[in-house]
Amino acid sequence: xxxxxxxxxxxxxxxxxxxxxxxxxxxxxxxxxxxxxxxxxxxxxxxxxxxxxxxxxxxxxxxxxxxxxxxxxxxxxxxxxxxxxxxxxxxxxxxxxxxxxxxxxxxxxxxxxxxxxxxxxxxxxxxxxxxxxxxxxxxxxxxxxxxxxxxxxxxxxxxxxxxxxxxxxxxxxxxxxxxxxxxxxxxxxxxxxxxxxxxxxxxxxxxxxxxxxxxxxxxxxxxxxxxxxxxxxxxxxxxxxxxxxxxxxxxxxxxxxxxxxxxxxxxxxxxxxxxxxxxxxxxxxxxxx
Amino acid sequence: xxxxxxxxxxxxxxxxxxxxxxxxxxxxxxxxxxxxxxxxxxxxxxxxxxxxxxxxxxxxxxxxxxxxxxxxxxxxxxxxxxxxxxxxxxxxxxxxxxxxxxxxxxxxxxxxxxxxxxxxxx
Numbered sequence: 503x504x505x506x507x508x509x510x511x512x513x514x515x516x517x518x519x520x521x522x523x524x525x526x527x528x529x530x531x532x533x534x535x536x537x538x539x540x541x542x543x544x545x546x547x548x549x550x551x552x553x554x555x556x557x558x559x560x561x562x563x564x565x566x567x568x569x570x571x572x573x574x575x576x577x578x579x580x581x582x583x584x585x586x587x588x589x590x591x592x593x594x595x596x597x598x599x600x601x602x603x604x605x606x607x608x609x610x611x612x613x614x615x616x617x618x619x620x621x622x623x624x625x626x627x628x629x630x631x632x633x634x635x636x637x638x639x640x641x642x643x644x645x646x647x648x649x650x651x652x653x654x655x656x657x658x659x660x661x662x663x664x665x666x667x668x669x670x671x672x673x674x675x676x677x678x679x680x681x682x683x684x685x686x687x688x689x690x691x692x693x694x695x696x697x698x699x700x701x702x703x704x705x706x707x708x709x710x711x712x713x714x715x716x717x718x719x720x721x722x723x724x725x726x727x728x729x730x731x732x733x734x735x736x737x738x739x740x741x742x743x744x745x746x747x748x749x750x751x752x753x754x755x756x757x758x759x760x761x762x763x764x765x766x767x768x769x770x771x772x773x774x775x776x777x778x779x780x781x782x783x784x785x786x787x788x789x790x791x
Numbered sequence: 792x793x794x795x796x797x798x799x800x801x802x803x804x805x806x807x808x809x810x811x812x813x814x815x816x817x818x819x820x821x822x823x824x825x826x827x828x829x830x831x832x833x834x835x836x837x838x839x840x841x842x843x844x845x846x847x848x849x850x851x852x853x854x855x856x857x858x859x860x861x862x863x864x865x866x867x868x869x870x871x872x873x874x875x876x877x878x879x880x881x882x883x884x885x886x887x888x889x890x891x892x893x894x895x896x897x898x899x900x901x902x903x904x905x906x907x908x909x910x911x912x913x
Contacts, residue, residue, distance in 0.1 A: 554831040556795075556838075577831060577879075579796055588903055599796040603906035607913050610803040610906050612811055615838045635910045644913075648803065 506666060512632035517563070517584035526564040526590050535622060538699065539567035542620040542660040543574060545688060545703050545716060555617035558652075560605055560661075561624025563587040565596035571620075572597040579616075581605060606641030608648035616652050619659040625702070626663050629670050642674065646681035653706040659683070661702040671700070678704050691720040694772035720773040759784040792904050794847050795878040798839055800904070802890035802897075804912045810890055812843035813897070815850045818885040821902075825879045829871050832878070836865060839878075848877045 507516050517525070525531055548555055554575050559568050562580025564587050571578045578598035582588055588600050603610065606628050628645060629638050649659060665671040675687065683704035690699040703716065762784045770776045802810030845856045855873045857864075864870045888897040888904055895912070898905050 552830065553834050554828060556799075556835065577795075579799065583907070589901075592901055592903070599793050600903045601792075601796070601800075601906050602903050604908070607908050608803050610801055610810070611799050612801050612840070615799050633910075635913075652799075 506664070508627055508630050508666070512630070513627050514583045514585070517587050519586045519589075522564060522584065522586040522590045525587070526566065526594070532566055535566040536570055538622050538662050539570040539620060541690070541699070541719075542567075542622060542662055542701060543570060545660045545701055546618045546620060546658050547716070548576075548618060556615065558609075558611075558616045558619040559598065560609075560619060560621035560649075561627070562591065562598070562600065565591035565594055565598065565600075567620065567622045568596050568598045581609070605645045606636070608644040609652055611648070611652035613651045614654050616657065617654055618657050619649060619653065621659075621661040623662055623664055625661045625674060626665055626670065629666070629673060638673070639677070642677035643680065646678050646683065650681045650683060650706055655707040657706050658685075659702075659704045659706070661704075663700055663702055665700065674702065678702065682706075688716055689718040691773040692718060693720070694774070697773060792883045792899060792902055793879055794844060794851070794881055794883075795835065795839075797847050797883070797888070798844050798878075800888070800906075802892070802895070804890060804893055804895060804908060807890065807892045810892060812840065812847065812891065813888040814891060815847055815883060816887040816889060816896075817850055817852075817883065818887075819883075820851050821882045821884045822880050823882055825875075827872070827875050832871055832874055833865050835878070836860075836862065836874075844877065848881070851881050851883065853877055853881060 510516055546557075552575070554577055557571055557576050557578045559571065559578050559580040562568050562578075562582050563584070565580060568578050568580050568591075579601065580591070580596070580598050581601045581603050582591075583602070583604050585602060588602060591600055601610075605624070625645075628641050630636075631638055653659065663671075663674065665674065671687065678685070683706060685702070685704040688701045688703050690701070691697045697720075701718075763779060766776050766779065766783075797813065797815065800811075800813055802813060804810065841860050845858065848854070848856050853876070856877055857870075860870075882902055883899055884902050886899045888899060889895070890897070
């Protein structure tokens with residue numbers, strides 16, 4: 503992706519008043535955030551007993567993800583570095599408590615009290631050094647170390663991340679392991695470039711119990727659900743509309759049946775909903791149609 | 792900021808051994824109605840630092856909480872109501888949190904504590 507917000511400016515500057523407002527007034531972003539937090543909550547695997555838990559939302563922004571937590575009846579504390587985003591959260595009258603803080607400085611919380619933590623598209627910001635005093639490795643260490651301390655034993659933390667490259671994913675994962683977490687990466691729709699989502703699922707406590715990583719959605723070519731509009735870009739980013747489109751080469755005879763089958767197979771692997779192959783596939787319509 | 796968040800927060804300035812509890816300086820307190828949920832309170836109770844909560848509630852002007860509490864008191868509806876009010880309905884809207892060791896102030900504006908540290912405190 504060419505236009506990652508992380509590369510433009512530090513988070514407290516990038517998410518200024520206008521960007522925060524844009525972020526929260528776009529129904530597409532709201533929709534994606536809600537779906538991501540829904541899935542993160544599912545991966546958190548809290549016991550289903552109807553008791554509200556105390557959760558932490560790291561990089562809560564304007565409280566879009568927190569809303570999902572509230573809908574599921576949980577109490578939450580949100581942390582974000584952008585004052586503008588938190589102002590919008592206040593305007594939206596979110597239920598959780600908000601803190602202005604930098605996750606790279608460590609979480610200012612008492613040990614062993616949080617029942618679970620989620621974070622939607624936030625942790626990759628830690629990989630950037632925005633000030634001369636910032637050292638990504640140390641900031642990740644401070645973050646994961648303090649998170650490990652404040653989580654209750656056996657509690658889980660689920661982070662949806664957009665790592666820029668493999669090195670970044672490695673760096674995040676390694677810092678988490680050094681802090682003592684067990685777990686790994688769950689990838690939803692790994693074959694698709696657009697709807698692929700990565701979740702870091704970490705368990706606090708001894709690695710023996712329940713540290714197995716859940717399976718991602720769509721790993722064996724299972725389709726996305728209907729509402730997963732696959733033609734739409736699922737990343738939360740500002741897409742570049744002026745980018746020149748690739749010209750397609752078409753021979754006089756058209757592309758042929760084999761080409762269609764190949765294309766459909768590709769889409770199926772990506773997890774899209776594709777009509778079945780029949781004897782009508784790729785047939786020309788009659789002239790009188 | 793509600794008192795249950797205050798009960799979780801501690802100062803994480805470099806070199807501070809015991810940053811809990813943060814002292815509260817009150818400029819403005821707001822009360823907001825929240826649905827009563829005894830299950831949540833019972834789940835939260837073992838994690839609370841009771842003394843810190845009582846002190847914090849006093850500074851906010853709520854003196855109904857008993858000095859001592861144990862889990863047997865969770866059966867009483869009256870006690871749960873008081874706990875609910877103190878934990879979830881009292882908001883510190885304007886004021887400051889003060890680190891007990893260094894005296895560093897974390898300002899609270901519009902109900903949001905500013906926990907950002909300066910570079911030399913990390």
